[in-house]
Amino acid sequence: MGTCQGELCACRASALLARAHGCVERERQDMKAYLTERWKGNFPIGWGDTLREAEYTQWVYKHVLGL
Numbered sequence: 530m531g532t533c534q535g536e537l538c539a540c541r542a543s544a545l546l547a548r549a550h551g552c553v554e555r556e557r558q559d560m561k562a563y564l565t566e567r568w569k570g571n572f573p574i575g576w577g578d579t580l581r582e583a584e585y586t587q588w589v590y591k592h593v594l595g596l
């Protein structure tokens with residue numbers, strides 16, 4: 530993974546797959562599953578700036594991207 534640790538590129542990759550395969554709902558479910566697993570690993574170590582960044586990222590995915 531790159532420096533963003535899959536923050537936005539995972540969403541872009543999911544959108545490309547959805548467009549290519551025409552299965553938007555499946556890609557959305559896969560993206561939700563990926564993010565859920567990712568948050569499980571980040572949650573125990575979140576504090577300070579890291580926690581603020583994680584909360585902002587969660588807000589972006591939920592309110593801007595609708596995930």
